[in-house]
Amino acid sequence: MTLAVGVDLGGTNIRAALIDVEGGRETGDVKAPVQNKNPEAVADLVAKLVAEVDPDKKRVGVGVGFAGMLRGWTGVVVNSPNFGWREVPLRALLRDRIGERTELYNDLNAIAFGEAKYGGAKNIADVLCVYVGTGVGGGLVLDGKLYIGSTHLAGEIGHTKVVPNGRLCGCGQRGCLEAYVSGVHLQARAQEELHAGKQSSVIALAKSIDNVHAGFLDQAASAGDAYASELWNEASGLLGLVLANAVTLINPQRLVMGGGVWQGAPELKRRTLDVMRSLANKPSIDSGFSVSDTLLGDSAGRLGAAALVSGVFS
Numbered sequence: 444m445t446l447a448v449g450v451d452l453g454g455t456n457i458r459a460a461l462i463d464v465e466g467g468r469e470t471g472d473v474k475a476p477v478q479n480k481n482p483e484a485v486a487d488l489v490a491k492l493v494a495e496v497d498p499d500k501k502r503v504g505v506g507v508g509f510a511g512m513l514r515g516w517t518g519v520v521v522n523s524p525n526f527g528w529r530e531v532p533l534r535a536l537l538r539d540r541i542g543e544r545t546e547l548y549n550d551l552n553a554i555a556f557g558e559a560k561y562g563g564a565k566n567i568a569d570v571l572c573v574y575v576g577t578g579v580g581g582g583l584v585l586d587g588k589l590y591i592g593s594t595h596l597a598g599e600i601g602h603t604k605v606v607p608n609g610r611l612c613g614c615g616q617r618g619c620l621e622a623y624v625s626g627v628h629l630q631a632r633a634q635e636e637l638h639a640g641k642q643s644s645v646i647a648l649a650k651s652i653d654n655v656h657a658g659f660l661d662q663a664a665s666a667g668d669a670y671a672s673e674l675w676n677e678a679s680g681l682l683g684l685v686l687a688n689a690v691t692l693i694n695p696q697r698l699v700m701g702g703g704v705w706q707g708a709p710e711l712k713r714r715t716l717d718v719m720r721s722l723a724n725k726p727s728i729d730s731g732f733s734v735s736d737t738l739l740g741d742s743a744g745r746l747g748a749a750a751l752v753s754g755v756f757s
């Protein structure tokens with residue numbers, strides 16, 4: 444049995460688990476809130492959780508899934524809006540505390556690998572995994588291996604452009620998919636438009652404009668509300684278009700979809716998949732292609748990061 448520690452390093456919480464890599468099982472799991480976003484303090488907290496979950500150092504390594512953009516295999520965080528970091532040598536800080544066999548992965552890449560080995564695409568070689576939640580991200584597993592691209596930035600589907608010079612995205616550029624379909628952007632946009640006088644039954648559903656979020660918009664769209672339905676047509680149209688083009692380009696056997704917005708918005712999901720199926724290259728989806736929801740919930744990233752660092756599947 445190969446044991447490795449998998450860590451989810453998110454902007455709100457850090458979770459760590461000791462994982463039986465061949466079995467895909469967590470043998471222990473700890474969690475702590477991120478109270479101090481100073482890089483040294485975050486590295487200290489990760490090291491503390493790793494020691495808690497694996498006090499006898501039975502692990503072959505520590506894999507960390509991190510919410511941010513990385514530079515190649517240098518372990519340097521180029522940019523992480525969640526932490527407010529730029530150019531932080533996170534892997535070096537972690538290795539100083541934990542040991543050499545510690546590796547950093549983009550969080551969606553780790554999730555994609557976890558789903559491809561243990562979850563919604565188990566035993567499938569070519570997988571595209573896309574999360575629509577607070578942000579929008581993706582990961583690619585090709586021929587059974589994680590594909591990170593030339594500089595570790597493959598899978599950034601949320602920052603593909605859907606409207607030239609469109610809405611401002613958290614990445615600093617305009618017109619990204621994320622600026623039209625992420626939970627944060629949908630909520631902010633709907634609240635802004637409703638405060639400006641747009642009429643919608645979603646206000647009554649949410650009890651106030653400031654409570655409106657993607658889940659309420661989905662209920663309103665499903666019930667035929669004109670405002671929510673129009674917003675949902677736009678969001679599903681853009682998301683479906685990007686997914687269709689990604690499927691046409693990559694030719695995966697399975698598309699795994701997850702994230703808080705995706706899971707909490709069945710109407711958006713239905714419309715998006717209709718658009719995706721109508722726009723994807725026909726032969727690419729006509730045989731052997733299927734769509735699945737994520738199966739591992741929030742343990743996918745820990746499982747994937749542990750599996751990656753263990754080297755068991757490479």
Ligand SMILES: [Zn+2]
Pocket residue numbers: 601602612613614615616619621
């Ligand atoms: Zn962007």
